[in-house]
Amino acid sequence: MYNLHFTIGEHHFFIKTPSIKIKEFFRHNYLLQNPTNSTSDLAIYIEDGYGLPFIDYEVSVIKTHNEIIYKRADYLIKLDHSYNNAYLFIHDELALKHALMNLYSSYIVQQNWGLLIHSSCVINNGMAHIFSGHSGAGKSTVARLSSPRELLADEATIVKITSNDVVVFDSPFRSELNGKCFPSPYKLESIHLLNQSLSNSRERLTRGNSLIQLMDTVFYWTESSTDARKIFKLLHLLVNQVPVYDLYFQKNNTFWEMIS
Amino acid sequence: MQQYIKKDNYETVQLDHEWIIMNTDHFTVTKLNDIGGFCWSLLENPQSTEALTQSVKVQFHLDNLNLSIHIEDFLRELMEYGLIQHAV
Numbered sequence: 001m002y003n004l005h006f007t008i009g010e011h012h013f014f015i016k017t018p019s020i021k022i023k024e025f026f027r028h029n030y031l032l033q034n035p036t037n038s039t040s041d042l043a044i045y046i047e048d049g050y051g052l053p054f055i056d057y058e059v060s061v062i063k064t065h066n067e068i069i070y071k072r073a074d075y076l077i078k079l080d081h082s083y084n085n086a087y088l089f090i091h092d093e094l095a096l097k098h099a100l101m102n103l104y105s106s107y108i109v110q111q112n113w114g115l116l117i118h119s120s121c122v123i124n125n126g127m128a129h130i131f132s133g134h135s136g137a138g139k140s141t142v143a144r145l146s147s148p149r150e151l152l153a154d155e156a157t158i159v160k161i162t163s164n165d166v167v168v169f170d171s172p173f174r175s176e177l178n179g180k181c182f183p184s185p186y187k188l189e190s191i192h193l194l195n196q197s198l199s200n201s202r203e204r205l206t207r208g209n210s211l212i213q214l215m216d217t218v219f220y221w222t223e224s225s226t227d228a229r230k231i232f233k234l235l236h237l238l239v240n241q242v243p244v245y246d247l248y249f250q251k252n253n254t255f256w257e258m259i260s
Numbered sequence: 261m262q263q264y265i266k267k268d269n270y271e272t273v274q275l276d277h278e279w280i281i282m283n284t285d286h287f288t289v290t291k292l293n294d295i296g297g298f299c300w301s302l303l304e305n306p307q308s309t310e311a312l313t314q315s316v317k318v319q320f321h322l323d324n325l326n327l328s329i330h331i332e333d334f335l336r337e338l339m340e341y342g343l344i345q346h347a348v
Contacts, residue, residue: 208278212289225269225284232271232282
């Protein structure tokens with residue numbers, strides 16, 4: 001059995017797995033830590049060999065007396081109601097990656113801590129800037145065009161939201177570009193909704209429209225109205241503090257002139 | 261006279277001059293302007309089309325002959341979005 005420790009956002013995870021493949025996945029994608037005496041926020045037992053290869057993103061959610069179950073063709077998550085212990089059964093690496101996002105997103109919403117936002121996130125002058133949009137809008141393109149600026153995310157940005165601060169943590173949930181496991185959070189300065197265009201321009205959205213647009217960017221797997229209320233309230237706090245823009249950008253790095 | 265009232269499956273925020281209402285059962289969001297938001301707040305208690313029309317007339321100094329038709333359409337849409345129900 002392999003025991004692994006790492007941190008996502010501000011949360012300490014303890015992983016227990018009999019699988020060498022799973023251990024290697026974490027060794028390549030996460031900054032593993034030495035065991036500490038402090039207790040973990042979430043302990044996860046992970047086993048492979050479950051289900052079928054990826055079919056679609058459809059996740060069914062089942063709540064029982066003892067646990068919440070998230071079930072997809074290629075993964076199964078069993079989570080106790082205290083959100084301290086989880087069991088993951090996965091088919092392959094892709095299933096493991098998606099199951100971890102599913103689990104972490106549910107965890108941070110349940111804790112009222114923050115949201116996982118479908119976007120890339122770039123550091124510029126010590127501040128974080130989020131770029132979101134529908135599939136194909138240019139999230140990965142913007143991430144690549146922003147080099148040599150460092151990235152905090154290229155697919156799923158981890159945003160901590162309180163009533164007086166919004167910060168972004170380095171995300172291990174990457175699609176292409178590997179993270180550097182930055183230790184500290186960065187203040188979120190702006191959110192841009194992407195549209196590719198022949199010329200650069202940007203337009204600030206009203207807070208109301210910002211909230212509506214951002215609803216579509218949050219990763220969530222919940223049918224619970226309690227969670228829906230939490231997500232809505234967190235987004236309300238977010239749009240009160242961070243400006244959201246429609247960004248029309250040429251496929252080069254000149255859009256940064258409007259942001260910096 | 262048919263009356264309407266809010267269901268209890270929503271969250272509302274007022275941002276500038278807009279009201280954003282989330283149906284927390286369906287994860288859908290509806291945006292209202294000032295007048296819509298005013299009507300929405302009155303729907304905390306049972307309201308008929310006529311009563312709402314009268315309140316809007318007084319609050320916004322409107323004297324539009326078609327106002328009650330707009331209010332009726334508005335109530336029909338809120339019913340469709342699952343935000344209000346018939347008051348019994």
